[in-house]
Every structure is written in structure tokens, then in C-alpha cells.
Amino acid sequence: MASVGLLFVGAVLFINGVMLLGWVDARSAAPMNFFVGGLQIITPLYLIFTADGDADVILAASGLFLFSFTYLYVAVNLTWDLDSTGLGYFCLFVAITAVVFSILNFTRFADPALGVIWLYWAFLWALFFVLLGRKRDGIGRYTGAVCAIQGWVTAWIPAFLLLTGAYSQIGVPLAIGLAIFGVVVFAALVPWARRSQPPATPAPAAEPAAV
Template sequence: MASVGLLFVGAVLFINGVMLLGWIDARSAAPMNFFVGGLQIITPLYLIFTADGDADVVLAASGLFLFSFTYLYVAVNLTWDLDGTGLGYFCLFVAITALVFSVLNFTRFADPAFGVIWLHWAFLWSLFFVLLGRRRDGIGRYTGAVCAIQGWVTAWIPALLLLTGVYAEIGVPLAIGLAIFGVVVYAALVPWARRQRSAPPTPAPAGEHVPA
């Protein structure tokens, strides 16, 4: 069940990323955040209620609430056009907690691939803290690109591997690949984002609105 939720985490990360890139209007991203935020509340509650006292299952399921509350917070902010600083500081809390879950996956759960994936997510939530909590609008496109890419790399692909039963066979190679990918791609996005910031805006055709 958690794998199904992860699949749709990929969708909402992609949608939020392209929103930050200015490809879609901000409010049009709100429904997907509501949908996946709700799903990510139902999923961990089911896992906890059916855990039969298994502490590891409860611990792993508790991390899913970090996603549900983030997406619901985003959805509420987008729908009612609220100030984003509160969400930004919540993302700081989540980023720190994600580092703990990364360590737990490397040690207690013996799952190095998700240990690396949690590091990816900690980095993304840190970017949202800087963007929203510290109001550093200059990293908006960079954050959007990282978010959109993570939707595929840290959620969609692992979810499909889990759902098809392939994940257990390639855990260590996947961890190494994800670590290398993160370092190379996120570093390469820095000069790209700087060029995007310095490039003159493309004029919109008459009658069309380009989201900020």
C-alpha cells in the first residue's frame, strides 16, 4: 500500500516542480496536493492500525505523514493564497526529520536505496525552507527543477520497482546510482538556474497569462 502512495508522491512532486518553473498556474496544482495529501494520511493510518504492534512498521509509516502534511499545507496555501513562511519553516522541520529517516534506513531497516532517497528528500525540503521560509525567490527555478526531477527519480521509479517486485534485487546498485545521480544532476542544475535567472523574459502572446 505504501508503494501505491509513493507512486502518486511522484505525481505531486512533478506537478509542484513544474508549477515553480512557471509551466502551470499555481492554483491548478492545489487539487493534486489535496488528493495525494489525503492519500498519504489514509495510507500510514492503515499501516499503523494493521501493524499488530510491530514497532518498525509504525516507525516507517510515521514518516509518510511528513509528506501528507506538506502537501496539504501546500494545497491550503495555494487555494487561499496564504503567506508561505510558515510552510517554509515546516519544511525545515521535515528536512531535519528526513535526515533521521535516512540514517534509520541505512541502519535499522538495512535499506540503502531509501537511505539515499531520504537524503534527496531532505535536500528538497531544505530548498523549500530557503525559498519560502527565508524568502530567497532566486532559487525558485532551481527548486522547481529539483522537485520535478525527484518526482520521477525518488518516487515514480522506486514505486514501480517495488510494485513489480524488482526492488529487492537491485537495492545496493540502486543506492549507488541514486547517490551519483543526485550529486551530478543537482550540481549541473546550478549554472542552468543561473542562466535562467539572467535570461530576459519571453513576452507572452496577446491574451495569454504566464504564471509567475
Template sequence: MGAVGLFFVGAVLFINGAMLLGWVDARSAVPMNFFVGGLQLVTPTYLIFTANGDTDTILSAGALYMFAFTYLYVALNLTLNLDGTGLGYFCLFVFLSALVYAGLNFFRFNDPAFGVIWLYWAFLWLLFFLLLGLKREAIGRYTGAVCAIQGWVTGWIPALLLLTGAYATWSGPLAVALAVFGVVVFGGLYVVMGRSRPTPVEPSVGQRQPA
């Protein structure tokens, strides 16, 4: 994923997490979802057309469309006040694909930090599927908290490391730190928030969309 694109993925994840937590009005999150969704369409298209047949580049770039379609889907659902079920089942597709990309980063690209980051994204998109596809509204605030946190730890931090040229040095420690952080923080949050009473959704679940 391009470092600049990853930086703004962090921004939209944080905003959408804040939306699910009730801190941000749903419609006010629409522009950022359109902006980042559009960016994530342009970036992989350019990378694929300039890859000169490099299969690893094409493989990595193709994954960006999953993010683009998620954010654009969110924006359209919020704009048109659509039910979130279709988006929820698309998130199931992304969840399964993210598991594959996690394995590819561990074993093919030799990038354990992004292997862990892809596991983070798999977990988050699984939560979106449960929340939107299966209507498990009790996990709404928990999903929002996970989404907002992931904006910083899977977007902002690795993007800054890539943009400053420090990623190669910190890749190994980052993988370990993220693995421990994810288990401790998301596990602890679930104990506190996961079974709490759902926040009322207005006027329908389609108004509370994910990353």
C-alpha cells in the same frame, strides 16, 4: 512508504516542480495536492492501526504524515492565497526529520536505496525552506527543477520496482545510481540555474508552493 502512495508522490512532486518552473498554473495544482495529501493521511493511519505494536512499521508509517501535511499545506496556501512562510518553516522540520530517516534506512532497515532517497528528500525540503521560509526567491526555478526530477527518480522509479517485485534485486545498484545522479545532475543544475534571476511570483510567494 506504500508503493502505490510512493507512485503518486512522484506525480505530485512532478506537478509542483512544474508549477515552480512556471509550466503549470498554481491553482491547477491544488487538486493533486489534496488528493495525494489525503492518500498520505489514510495510508499511515491504516498501517499504524494494523501494525500490532510493530515499532519498525509504526516508525516507517509515521514519516508519511510529513508528506501528507506538506501537500495539504500547499493546497490550502494556494486555495486561500496565504503567505508561504509557515510552510517554509514546516519544511525545515521535515528536512531535519528526513536526515534522521535517511540514517535509519542505512543503519536500521538495511535499505541503502531508500537511505539515498531520504537524502534526496532532505535536500529538496531544505530548498523549500530556503525558498519559502527565508524568501530566497533566486533559487525558485532551481527548486522547481529539482522537485520535478525527484518526482521521477524518488517516486516513480522506486514505486515501479516495488510494485513489480524487482526492488530487492535492484536496490543496491539503485542506491549507487541515485547517489551519483544526484551529485552530478543537481550540482550541474545549480551552476546553470541556481543563481539565475528569480521568476516573478504572482501575486505573492504564497502562490508558488513546493512539493
């Protein structure tokens, strides 16, 4: 069930990314955030209720709430045009927690690919914190591009690998490939995002003081 939810996480990350790139109207992205946020509430609750006390299942499922609350928070902000500061600082909380889940996947769960994916998410949510919480609008296009790409790389592709049973066969190579891809692509996006920034509008010249 978690893999089905992951598939649609890919969809909402892609839509939110292209929204930040200016390709999609902000309010038109709200419904998908509501849909996936709701789905990511149901999925971990189901996994926890059927875990029969398995601590590892409950621990893994708890991380899904980080996504559901983010998407619902985004949906509410977009629908009612709220200030983004609260969402931004929640994203800081998510980024820090994602690092912990990454470590757990490398150690406790022996899933290096998911460990790398959690690092991807920690990086993305850290960008959200800077963009929304600290109001650094200059990284908007970069964040949008990273978000849209992560929708495919960290969610859509892994979801299909899980659904088809291929994920467990390529865990270590997938982890290495994702790590290399992330470093190369996200570094290459930096000069692209800088070139894509609109030129700053010069401030109007001050009127001469009256004598």
C-alpha cells in the same frame, strides 16, 4: 499500499516542480496536493492500525505524514493565497527529520536505496525552506527543477520497482546509482538555473533634488 502512495507522490512532486518553473498555474496545482495529501493520510493510518504493534512498521509509516502534511499545507496555501513562511519553516522540520529517517534506513532497516532517497528529500525540503521560509526567490527555478526530477527519481521509479518486486533485487546498485545521479545532476542544474534567471530590472534613477 505504501508503494501505491509513493507512485502518486511522484505525480505531485512533478506537478509542484513544474509549477515552480512557471509551466503550471499555481492554483491549478492545488487539487493534486489535496488528493495526494489525503491519500498520504490514509496510507500511514492503515499501516499503523494493521501493524499489530510492530515498532518498525509504525516507525516507517510515521514518516509518510511528513509528506501528507506538506502537500495539504501547500494546497491550503495555494487555494487561499496564504503567506508561505509557516510552510517554509515546516519544511525545515521535515528536512531535519528526513535526515534522521535516512540514517535509520541505512542502519535499522538495512535499506540503502531508501536511505539515499530520504537524503534526496532532505535536500529538496531544505530548498523549500530557503525558498518559502526565507523568501529567497532566486532559487525558485532551481528548486522547481529539482522537485520535478525527484518526482520521477525518488518516487515514480522506486514505486514501480516495489510494485513489480524488483526493488529488493537491486538495493545496493540502486543506492549507488541514485547517489551518483543526484550529485551530478543537481550540481549541473546550478549554472542552468543561474542562466535562466531573468535579468534584474535596474532601479530607476533618483530624481535630482530641488534646489
